[in-house]
Amino acid sequence: MQMISAPRGPALEWALWSTTMRLVTSEERALPAAKRLVDHELQAVELAASRFRRDSEVSRLARAGGRPVRVSPTLLALAEAAVAAAVVTDGACDPTVGTALDRLGYGQDLEGAGRVVPLARGTLRLVERPAPGWRRIGIDRAAGTLTVPADVTLDLGATAKAWAADRCARVVADQLGTGALVSLGGDVATAGPAPTGGWAVSVQDLPDDPAALVALPSGWALATSSTRKRRWRVEGRELQHILDPATSLPVVPHWSSATVAARSCVLANAWSTAALVVGPHAPGLLARAQVQARLLGLRGDLTFVGGWPSAAEGVTERQAGEVARAARAAS
Numbered sequence: 001m002q003m004i005s006a007p008r009g010p011a012l013e014w015a016l017w018s019t020t021m022r023l024v025t026s027e028e029r030a031l032p033a034a035k036r037l038v039d040h041e042l043q044a045v046e047l048a049a050s051r052f053r054r055d056s057e058v059s060r061l062a063r064a065g066g067r068p069v070r071v072s073p074t075l076l077a078l079a080e081a082a083v084a085a086a087v088v089t090d091g092a093c094d095p096t097v098g099t100a101l102d103r104l105g106y107g108q109d110l111e112g113a114g115r116v117v118p119l120a121r122g123t124l125r126l127v128e129r130p131a132p133g134w135r136r137i138g139i140d141r142a143a144g145t146l147t148v149p150a151d152v153t154l155d156l157g158a159t160a161k162a163w164a165a166d167r168c169a170r171v172v173a174d175q176l177g178t179g180a181l182v183s184l185g186g187d188v189a190t191a192g193p194a195p196t197g198g199w200a201v202s203v204q205d206l207p208d209d210p211a212a213l214v215a216l217p218s219g220w221a222l223a224t225s226s227t228r229k230r231r232w233r234v235e236g237r238e239l240q241h242i243l244d245p246a247t248s249l250p251v252v253p254h255w256s257s258a259t260v261a262a263r264s265c266v267l268a269n270a271w272s273t274a275a276l277v278v279g280p281h282a283p284g285l286l287a288r289a290q291v292q293a294r295l296l297g298l299r300g301d302l303t304f305v306g307g308w309p310s311a312a313e314g315v316t317e318r319q320a321g322e323v324a325r326a327a328r329a330a331s
Helices: 028-049 057-062 073-088 095-103 157-176 265-289 320-330
Strands: 011-016 019-025 116-118 138-140 145-147 180-184 187-191 199-203 212-216 221-226 231-234 237-240 255-262 292-297 302-305 316-318
Touching (some): 028 057, 028 157, 057 073, 057 095, 073 095, 073 138, 073 145, 073 157, 073 265, 157 180, 157 187, 157 221, 157 265, 187 265, 199 221, 212 221, 221 265, 255 265, 265 292, 265 302
Parallel strands (some): 116 231
Antiparallel strands (some): 019 180, 138 145, 180 187, 187 221, 199 212, 212 316, 221 255, 231 237
């Protein structure tokens, strides 16, 4: 998802976690301090939740052999968010697929720009088996511990980035008294006062996709999940990172991407991930959840759910030509 600020506001952009991080504040004076706050929060999330760092808390938890491990408040909060996402999506967004991702070769951070990364490894065996399941995650907030089954690695990718966006926007707004928008790849969160007309976000997964400009009021979030990013090739077989917890294998793509608007980025990402997992059943699932969604089909066709865009909810959409003009003006 590409992000455009309108009206043009103070912004910083940098590469992070194989994607693009963009920070926008409503007041220019707040931007340097906001960057320091955001850097601190993002570092804490990475040290807690990265599967790609052996020194992360998630990696240490995976080596604990099923024993409770005392963890940071950050990882506790991330685990609670992941379990909450699993609960609301009835298990379609399940954080216990991490071991399956490792087994399939996704044990390193991959570029999210749509290209396929070749990975060298031994024999690839595609074994269909259910994920261990989110109900087997033990969270003891009083003791400050997490417990997962032996040899299970949590994959918090579907919620940790979204949680980080929510957290960063809220911390910046609360501590600096400024409006804030945080765009971390496909996850966009807002907090504090919004510009007149709302925060402008361009919804577009890849450059050749149809685009739309969405105006987000303060406190709203967007998340886009895609079957065309973070792809890799092992032994001539192309794989991607969205797994079906029922099989622990990559989903068979029915949608190229799913974008959801919600009152938190974690909730938006939970539903956008679930939409890709359930495939053709996504419109019904999202309608029952009463969320607004934009589903991009494999041939570029669009399906809208929940009244997207809904002026009554403060989320409005304009045409792709206007997006292009806004992009040129902001560059």
